[in-house]
Amino acid sequence: MSADPLHILKTVYGYDAFRGPQADIVRHVTAGNNAFVLMPTGGGKSLCYQIPAMARPGMGLVVSPLLALMADQVAALRQAGVKAAAFNSDLPSDERRALWRDVAMGALDLLYMAPETLLRPEIMERLSRVPLSLIAIDEAHCLSQWGHDFRPSYQQLDALVAAFPDTPRMALTATADAPTRAEILAHLRISESDAFIAGFDRPNIRYEIREKDDPRGQLARFLKDHAGESGIVYCLSKRKTEETAAWLCAQGYDALPFHGGMDRAARQANQTRFQNDEAVVMVATIAFGMGIDKPDVRFVAHIDLPGSIEAYYQETGRAGRDGLPSDALMLYGSEDVALRSRFIEESEAPEQRKRMERQKLDALLGLAETATCRRQALLSYFGDRCEPCGNCDTCAEPPRLFDGTIAAQKALSCIHRTGERFGQAYVVDVLLGVEDERILRFGHDGISTFGIGKEHDNRTWRAILRQLVALRLIDVDLAGHGGLSISEAGRRFLREKQTLMLRVPAAPRARQGKVSRQQASADLPDTDRALFQALREKRMEIARAQNVPPYVIFHDRTLIEIAAARPTSRREMAAVPGVGEAKLERYGPAFLSVIAEHAN
Template structure:
């Protein structure tokens, strides 16, 4: 068998790279399909769950094809982590970014220009300058990879305007295959990425969204500090991420946990860069640290032993929720996603949407997305079925969510529903909920 495996690797350069460079014997589901399409020169949109091995989908063909692969990434820390890991594997990788001094960036560019570098990591802002595009167009660019591709879509949970310009890449590099990768994209977001980035000409691969090792649970918000402390105390010595809606609440919750003997750190965009980096480094390198953060913390965070993600407030959408809970249980061990949910959260989220400087259509979609999230919170059915169904995936009852494990009693509300609808109709469909309640 070993001789046969060695023979297969000798015949298949992708498997040879997979084994000799990265140390894996076989591809995970979907990887080989994506790699085959890229090596054939086709564009690909790959939607793969966290932990499915998205990076190998472009790193392997980059080494098989030769030439230069450009990797677009939204975060400096993520770029530096990827480059460090590749260099440890013996791969010539570089990044040019704002955190490096001019001398380091110049040295990196010289390696790129001389053909030494196989993978170059850039932020979209730096890539899409006229000077950088002109310089790169003179080199042997063989592949372009766009990570966190949901940032391209205005319908996605983390739209970034600097990603919009990436649509120009297919014109600047007409013969170069492009791969867009994300773990979070519903049908509307996928369609938007395909239209913007590929003008509709791309192969789309959507793998399963399920993370069965994560237990899903919801709790009515009452005393959020005490509820949080009770939950954290059930996971002593474990690393976790706690998401809060505001910077002030982030600091309050971190201080509250510290006061109660939990090693907790805060992270939000209002902190200095040095403080954020220090707290992130502590979280990533130490075990048993709890990070209390706004959504400024998360994209690209790859800490395998995160035992739980706790939302003290309602997230912005079901996509955002899925992306945030995906930071738990990356080591495959049992993990928990726990959310507190209250009517005040809904009012706050509605207000955020209405105050956004966006088009009426964008606001309508945002309200519909929020409605879907509220439906997920209030469902009496298996939460995993509802969550996966939103992404177009069918599933059986999971046995690993609060509704499956502790089913609430149900009652037929048809009669009450008819009375409510009759009251709405007979009052002229002109009044809000409070007046209809008064009538009833």
């Protein structure tokens, strides 16, 4: 295919104009230049390489990290009438031969491969005989040792520079801080002048971060706003993933587990269910989700602390890829902080890497503890900025602060006087003067800190201790029984009598401000909302018949546009954003029939 990029955009994808920097990037690469593209998830990165690949002579080669992601992309492209394929070692020999025959004949617009496959000598040799329109490296942050999803095979992709010196190279990612960006550019020999930084803001996502109080209760309240919707719940351990999925099923949700310890076939079956159904909750470790193309994920919840701001940003970015309102909840507690710290210290990474990981964890804790706009804090980490967003928990409910200097001194003193070996619950009981059997047995009812904290209740003291852990004034011995001890920073705080402002814990209550799929179509009149649901049912019927995810037929956003416009002819339907020529030909009659049935 060789045509004008704007013509391809309209006929293949059904859009009249590019969004944001897409036009500049497409024009730049179509002219034969390299490009580094940093664009938020849902911003349209894929079009930035797919359209130049079709506009330029030859076949576009796309490097992608996961088979599921490649299959997703290929299915969506084929629905749009694009000649695309994915090559992997699991292909049966007859399909493999047919694919290479298509490649040799120039019958493909785009070919997807994982880096491990691409870099095999026989594959590189085959591709050297094929005219390539471009080489696009998706999820390019995997290339950097500083990236949170580092994959050594990605670093070997610098071999492409020498093997294909005259082919435009693209590196694309939604998640890369300054060190990560610099390493990607250096490895792939892409100039700074070829970098397109489109920003990091995802304004449709509402961010909410809470201290752990009653994790399952907090999750249950969060999910009440998302009945019948797709979402992801992230856990830190395989065991917790299984337990949480089982608990959600008992609560009436269609929940599935996903983690690296599962049988591969079971993981694949659960991922297919998640992609093909519209109301599945996937409970997963971080092994799930890289590059997931499902646009209608309406929520992402972390019930344990993620590893870094980059990980948090990418994982929450799996919500609302279609631009419709979505929610992100993160819960964190002192044990999370201690466990993440232990992961860093016990790793075999060099000290330089550990130092970087500590800094990343500190930045994440700063985001968790901030009393200002979450979005401002998140974007500033990546060197981006915004006005207070009004769409996060700290904007909606600004946290109250109090002078926690004396409370912190009391807590640290109590930890010291009880021997720096007891856990949070015990320390709180001593501060509150609780005369239980253990305290009496150890004689701690007679120490000076017994009962000196009665100005705060149990819940407030637990919140204070969590904040002191987050601020690194207290260490937690997870290898033992969670005993609290005073860190060097804590001892310095006591010596220097520093002033410390802490957050007042919010009272537990149901969440306010529902953000859900119903809001996505809220601007439609009741009759149009009924049509929207009927269109979704037709889409699901077609998708199940083809065994493909419903969103590769049409996105929810396109169905909303159809419901609002109510086209009565193919010509009118062709004017709806997101309806390209192939989909109009294939699905136009079925959806026009549904519209006719719902005519006023």
